[in-house]
Amino acid sequence: xxxxxxxxxxxxxxxxxxxxxxxxxxxxxxxxxxxxxxxxxxxxxxxxxxxxxxxxxxxxxxxxxxxxxxxxxxxxxxxxxxxxxxxxxxxxxxxxxxxxxxxxxxxxxxxxxxxxxxxxxxxxxxxxxxxxxxxxxxxxxxxxxxxxxxxxxxxxxxxxxxxxxxxxxxxxxxxxxxxxxxxxxxxxxxxxxxxxxxxxxxxxxxxxxxxxxxxxxxxxxxxxxxxxxxxxxxxxxxxxxxxxxxxxxxxxxxxxxxxxxxxxxxxxxxxxxxxxxxxxxxxxxxxxxxxxxxxxxxxxxxxxxxxxxxxxxxxxxxxxxxxxxxxxxxxxxxxxxxxxxxxxxxxxxxxxxxxxxxxxxxxxxxxxxxxxxxxxx
Numbered sequence: 001x002x003x004x005x006x007x008x009x010x011x012x013x014x015x016x017x018x019x020x021x022x023x024x025x026x027x028x029x030x031x032x033x034x035x036x037x038x039x040x041x042x043x044x045x046x047x048x049x050x051x052x053x054x055x056x057x058x059x060x061x062x063x064x065x066x067x068x069x070x071x072x073x074x075x076x077x078x079x080x081x082x083x084x085x086x087x088x089x090x091x092x093x094x095x096x097x098x099x100x101x102x103x104x105x106x107x108x109x110x111x112x113x114x115x116x117x118x119x120x121x122x123x124x125x126x127x128x129x130x131x132x133x134x135x136x137x138x139x140x141x142x143x144x145x146x147x148x149x150x151x152x153x154x155x156x157x158x159x160x161x162x163x164x165x166x167x168x169x170x171x172x173x174x175x176x177x178x179x180x181x182x183x184x185x186x187x188x189x190x191x192x193x194x195x196x197x198x199x200x201x202x203x204x205x206x207x208x209x210x211x212x213x214x215x216x217x218x219x220x221x222x223x224x225x226x227x228x229x230x231x232x233x234x235x236x237x238x239x240x241x242x243x244x245x246x247x248x249x250x251x252x253x254x255x256x257x258x259x260x261x262x263x264x265x266x267x268x269x270x271x272x273x274x275x276x277x278x279x280x281x282x283x284x285x286x287x288x289x290x291x292x293x294x295x296x297x298x299x300x301x302x303x304x305x306x307x308x309x310x311x312x313x314x315x316x317x318x319x320x321x322x323x324x325x326x327x328x329x330x331x332x333x334x335x336x337x338x339x340x341x342x343x344x345x346x347x348x349x350x351x352x353x354x355x356x357x358x359x360x361x362x363x364x365x366x367x368x369x370x371x372x373x374x375x376x377x
Contacts, residue, residue: 016075037079038040038056042066065067090345092137094135095200098130098138098139099122099146099149099150103155103157116159120143123141139261166320178289178315179370182326183370188252189369199206199285200284200285201250203251206327206331207244207245207247207293212239213240214343216238241262244260244262245259253367254359255362256330257275258272258355259272266298285310288312292316296314330361338353
């Protein structure tokens, strides 16, 4: 008779149906057993093989294999892996060690152009050179073999993890000096000392260069209730150039004094120093935490500082220690707020919006503090 299915029927007892239902929703048994239970239960419910494949993400061949095992040996046996007789490993431990040693070298050490190995290139090199090294068992090594060998030894030669070697011999000394300043400022803040009552005022200064002025080619489309949940933006854009933010963060009041310039040379840095000089009371020293950027100690900057004796005091962060400068938290705040996803029609608009953002920060100033736990780092 036409249209009659020729597939065998999976006849199950009530307890077997309940067994498959519980296993297909289990969170404790191996995932492969959960998949097999779903296959059998879906087949029992008269679903097509195509539907089962879609719901379980298994191939038709795998589904038929599990069904045949269930029909021949029962549903419990169908969930388990077939027992295999133990075999001697094809790849010897000495050969595996050779592969690991090879992976700890660089391709360029063996005459290749690449800087790091891929599993494919390492497998190709292994097949070519293993026999003459006495490892015939690797003469047909595939990428999967290399992956398993390196994985069991936790070797990932295709990846690079960056580190920073300390090149400042006085790193600890400079770091402790900065941290002591933060501790002193924290004590003053706890005493609620006003700026006018402090003999020395502490600010944290740095530059944020390369703030991009990016212009939309097409207008942004606003969200539409029930249709589009977010702003839609054309992929194409136009670069209009970059600006630099030079900022001073007052560690006692949270006040931000900043410039937005095309560059951050000595002339711009001196301009920022002059703004600080104008803002703070004339009888106070201004202690500046800053890095070793050339503009901070150039001839022009030193000449300006000499013209204002006893006004400014430098406290340098160590080389490669910019994370010690609290003004970096201010730049992070800018990046997360008004600079995030910003698009403008011109560099001038970008400058205006940055200055507006700084004005908003100063309207609700936040005192940035170095957390106590960081002193042990």
